Amino acid sequence: MQPAASIPANRQYKYYDLITGAFVAVLLTANLIGPAKICTLWGFTFGAGILFFPLSYLFGDILTEVYGYARARRVVWTGFAALAFASLMSVVVLRLPPAPGYAGQEALESVFSLTPRIVLASLAAFWAGEFTNSFALAKMKLATGGRHLWSRAIGSTAVGAGVDSLIFYPVAFLGVWATRDVLVVMGTNYVLKVLWEVIALPMTYRVVAALKRAEHEDWFDSDTDFTPFSLQAG
Template sequence: MDKPDTLAPSAPRRFRYFDMVMASFVAVLLLSNVIGAAKLSTVAGFTFGAGILFFPISYVIGDVLTEVYGYAKARRVIWVGFAALIFMAFMSWAVVAMPPAASWDGQEAYESVFGQVPRIVLASIMAFWAGEFVNSYVLARMKIWTKGKALWSRTIGSTVFGQAVDSAIFYPVAFFGVWDTRDVLIVMVTNWLLKVVWEAVLTPFTYLVVGKLKAAEGVEVFDTDTDFSPFATTGKDA
């Protein structure tokens, strides 16, 4: 097998699987926010947000994006996810607000499920934007510090910081006044811990996906000259 090229993230390159990874990221992001974010579950005396089962997968995919394609490409995907969340918030508000047909008796149930989605998505937009950029930044920087070795330290380390920011923003904004304050604080901390544990558990899967994608794309990206501003839209690495 030919050794992958070591490229600066600014080098022009057409990637075969980048669009598929981006689509997976956005799909998991939207579904985890719509289906799982608002439900509290208690299993064996342990209370947690049901979305914890799936939302961390978006962080794993975010790690894969940064590790394989570099920070600039991951930044583009984060903004795509940001736009998708805004559209989902608008669509949920519009659909709930539309008057139901006289023959349809599901409006109350529909509102109970989707009625607080706009608030949840507002919290998710803020938390996702900040948390994902922190996650991607830490991973990209650590890749340089570790010279591309010890992938596990980068994926777990970036998740510790990224998910801490995400949880600290999301749960208070989304659920203060909706849940008991005690539940908000408990779920905020326990979900952060669970997300980090999930990242550690999924490390072998991350290694597998990263290895296959790097081999398929034939590239190894180090963000040595990258503009890390979340708002960079021009320039060689944007």
């Protein structure tokens, strides 16, 4: 395997684009379907988005671990642009006047009507949380010399999901939901996001190992510029 410094930034990979597409699909599903619904199951109160959103951190971990922070950064910006576009289009579509006799407007509004607060909260929380997650994993990989994947997978998710939750729920729902509900859902969803990462560890190990073999890549961000404000792949 070549050392990371000798690998060109424009190198082509077999599965990078597929993982990018899966990441964006999970992100849009989590933010357009799940964020505004509170559920109670087996005594736990949580936001429905928890069913999907932790997968975005799993993809973020895999991307950073195999391809490095810079390529993960491109995927985060791709997801951010897709989420912003989907949010804008939901507003445009809902504001278009329905045809006479069309009976679906109210149903569409009940499902896809996102308030500016939720859009702002989703975009800000996703951006900050994903970059924090990727940065933490890349730095922990350097600190551990590439050993103990479990520690950086869980640790980076704990940090990134914490930033995400601390931004999203207060910005989106404080003053709309009861303060207690905001705190309960924020705390419960944070714990569940980290728990998802723990449960997914066997899968993370298998996917990371398979990708490293297939791509002949195991990136170490020893010379990486960690600014989030770039689309450079190297």
